[in-house]
Amino acid sequence: MIVNHASTxxxxxxxxxxxxxxxxxxxxxxxxxxxxxxxFFKGNPQLYGESTASHFKEAINRTEMKS
Structure with a gap:
């Protein structure tokens, strides 16, 4: 998957x-x-920026709540 580093x-x-x-x-x-x-993050949670890292954490939280 190709990810554009400029977008969140x-x-x-x-x-x-x-x-x-x-x-x-x-x-x-x-x-x-x-x-x-x-x-995806190659061991660096900030690889795609702070907002993207924050969105990843939020997605984990929401996925946990679904389960």
Whole structure:
């Protein structure tokens, strides 16, 4: 997936991405969060900026509340 470094990724984007990772890999949210932290953010939560990192955390919180 190509990500434009100039734009902020939305909470909804990350919710969909987390759900896709969980379904495709058949893993729980915590493992999906770890996977995305390592693969998507390359171990650097600020890689795409502070707003995007904040939206990722919010998506995790909202996904937890759905479960």
């Amino acid at each position: 990724l939305s909470v909804e984007y990350f919710i969909q991405y987390l759900e896709l990772v969980m379904k495709s890999r058949q893993i729980p949210l915590k493992e999906a969060e770890q996977y995305m932290s390592e693969q």
